[in-house]
Amino acid sequence: MANHKSALKRHRQSLKRRDRNRAAKTQIKNKVKAVRLAVEQKDKEQAVVALRDAVSSLDKAAGKKTVHWRNASRRIGRLQQAVNKLD
Template sequence: MANTAQAKKRARQTVVRREENFSLRSRMRTAIKSIRKAIESGDKELAETVFKKSTSVLDSIANKGIIHKNKAARHKSRLASSIKAMV
């Protein structure tokens, strides 16, 4: 357990940051799942609109440092290519 006032404050801040990061990461996963679900449904227009909305979620999470920018780019690239491959 933290002994100093500084250590106690850092412990409190860590809890708050962890909860915020957890919710943001969950939002990212939900956005990716919604794109994949739209792709599986076979509706290309729906997939493209969901993709456009979800890319901003991925970018904002990458800008906050929750995930690396290359990881966000990798997700966007793979999802975009799978949308492009739809018939």
Template sequence: MANSPQARKRARQAEDHRQRNASQRSTLRTAIKKVIKAIRVGDKAAASEAYKAAVPVIDRAAGKGLVHANKAARHKSRLNAHIKALAEG
């Protein structure tokens, strides 16, 4: 257990950061799942709308360091490729 005032404060801050990160990570995952769900149904319009809503969430998570920039780019690229494939197929 934290004994010094500094250690107590750091423990308090770590818990606050953990909860905030968990919430933002959950929001990120939910946004991605909404796009995936629309893609699975095959609704291109709904998938495009969900994607437009998800992109700022993904970018915000990457900007805050919640996920790596490359992971954010990978998610956006793959989701967009799936949506484009709906139009062709």
């Protein structure tokens, strides 16, 4: 464990960020899963609503550097492709 005041603060901050990042990643996984489930069931309306939620979460996470922006962009693109094929 760190002894310096600044190192202790840094440790506290990293723990807070870890919790926030974990929560964000779990949320992303659940929302992406919802989109995929709607696509499997061929439910266009539900897929579009779920996609909107997933895109929002992915963009927010990319903005906060929880996931890499290219990773988020790739996931969004693939989900959008899957939803667009549902017609």
